[in-house]
Amino acid sequence: MSDMPMPTAEEAAEARDRKLDWNWAKNDNMTPDEALTVFDALTGRARPAETKEPDDVTAERRPLSLLDDDDPTRPVQHTYALPAAVRAALTPKPPLRIVRASTIALSVTDWAWEHGGHGRIPKAALTLFAGRPAAGKSTCARWFAAGWSNGTLEGCWHGQPVNVAYIATEEHWESAVAPSLHAAGADMDRVFFVERGDEPARIKATADENALTEMFAASDIRAVVLDPLMSTLTSGADLYKSNEIREALDPWVRIAEKIGGVVLGVTHLVKTAASGDVVAAINGSSAFGEVARSVFGFAVDRESDDGTRIMSQGKNSAGRDNLNMTYKIEPVPFTALDGRRGEAPRFVLGEPTDTKVGDLMMAEGKQKRAMSAPQWLEAWFDSHPHTPWMTAAEIVAAGARFGHGEDSLAQARYRKGYLVHKDPLGWSWAKPDAEPFEPSANLSASRDKQGRFTT
Numbered sequence: 001m002s003d004m005p006m007p008t009a010e011e012a013a014e015a016r017d018r019k020l021d022w023n024w025a026k027n028d029n030m031t032p033d034e035a036l037t038v039f040d041a042l043t044g045r046a047r048p049a050e051t052k053e054p055d056d057v058t059a060e061r062r063p064l065s066l067l068d069d070d071d072p073t074r075p076v077q078h079t080y081a082l083p084a085a086v087r088a089a090l091t092p093k094p095p096l097r098i099v100r101a102s103t104i105a106l107s108v109t110d111w112a113w114e115h116g117g118h119g120r121i122p123k124a125a126l127t128l129f130a131g132r133p134a135a136g137k138s139t140c141a142r143w144f145a146a147g148w149s150n151g152t153l154e155g156c157w158h159g160q161p162v163n164v165a166y167i168a169t170e171e172h173w174e175s176a177v178a179p180s181l182h183a184a185g186a187d188m189d190r191v192f193f194v195e196r197g198d199e200p201a202r203i204k205a206t207a208d209e210n211a212l213t214e215m216f217a218a219s220d221i222r223a224v225v226l227d228p229l230m231s232t233l234t235s236g237a238d239l240y241k242s243n244e245i246r247e248a249l250d251p252w253v254r255i256a257e258k259i260g261g262v263v264l265g266v267t268h269l270v271k272t273a274a275s276g277d278v279v280a281a282i283n284g285s286s287a288f289g290e291v292a293r294s295v296f297g298f299a300v301d302r303e304s305d306d307g308t309r310i311m312s313q314g315k316n317s318a319g320r321d322n323l324n325m326t327y328k329i330e331p332v333p334f335t336a337l338d339g340r341r342g343e344a345p346r347f348v349l350g351e352p353t354d355t356k357v358g359d360l361m362m363a364e365g366k367q368k369r370a371m372s373a374p375q376w377l378e379a380w381f382d383s384h385p386h387t388p389w390m391t392a393a394e395i396v397a398a399g400a401r402f403g404h405g406e407d408s409l410a411q412a413r414y415r416k417g418y419l420v421h422k423d424p425l426g427w428s429w430a431k432p433d434a435e436p437f438e439p440s441a442n443l444s445a446s447r448d449k450q451g452r453f454t455t
Helices: 009-016 032-043 084-090 137-150 173-183 205-218 242-259 287-291 357-367 373-382 392-400 406-416
Strands: 064-067 075-078 111-115 118-122 125-131 163-168 221-227 262-268 294-300 309-316 324-335 341-352 419-423 426-430
Touching: 111 137, 118 125, 118 262, 118 294, 118 309, 125 137, 125 242, 125 287, 137 163, 137 173, 137 221, 137 262, 137 341, 163 173, 173 324, 173 341, 205 221, 205 242, 221 242, 242 262, 242 287, 294 357, 309 357, 373 392, 373 406, 392 406, 392 426
Parallel strands: 125 262, 125 294, 163 221, 221 262
Antiparallel strands: 064 075, 111 118, 294 309, 309 324, 324 341, 419 426
């Protein structure tokens, strides 16, 4: 059963409509095989071989009860608890109702950061810092974390320091993140890291949402920095599938709303952006820019001799987005616990400028020879080594983001001898050296409802 795809929340919701008399356990610790067993039992896709209660049932792992199809008066007992997202979809929801707009109380957006007399980073929302490698976006995120921790940033928390959770999964806490926070002037007693056991936690928002929300509320956390955002997304989520990315980002939006604060995610921009649109240049699905309420881009000004960089606001759903600022990254010396001395980077905000991050991205793109359609197609498959077969629809959609039309990609596929396969879900492509598509033997042959091959 491990080669079968996990049921989505939508599939689970369909199952909910068929059976309503369920008692859910509170424990979410369950393997994919266990989840499939439960889902199969609920939907009738398969029946468990045994229905008796195992010996290891505990108070934390209560039985799951549903009515037997053959005898509605007799419940069948299982001992599995569904993941939070699936369980939420299965939980009966209140009925829909219609309300008059006149009953909605008007309110004004609260801003966690204001600049130039205008709001820039809203509370109760997701904000993204996007930039190329070495642009200094993480260093900037630490500057904001420091400012919120000591109440020095203009906005609703000015003069009112708040607690900040910094979820850093790529850089070393002791030698990189903490020194940079210290260099930015953070109140280190108000900045918190997240551990699982005694190790830095690998957070997955969809699985850890409830625990994080409770933990942040208990510690009065008002700002959360995700550095990088990608590390917190569901394992296996396709960055170019809008529905999957929305499902992965929604927990952070809900967390921002529940803590009444900010979730700030650090992410990457693609190498080139012909349009100069920072939001469209975020690496992955357009859902990243659509879900976030505020987006900033970061880039190095290659024409500058003094290390000047540019920060531009590319989106501000509740305010103005016409902000372009210079900034620099400066080294700050620090002394470690063992007496050794080192340097940590510090973000230094500069002055307004007419130069935009989009201008720098377009200039950089013009200096580089664009990839041909055959080159892009090969690079696309090379970047997905565990998915040898992919639907033509998703390839064409991704290629369009890089300026390659459907016809040019189809010609590139034909000239390079790529393999093709057609089934009721549509056409799929694979590189010439891929194994032929065989549903019974190919580990990549399982598809989700959108037709994407999964392993």
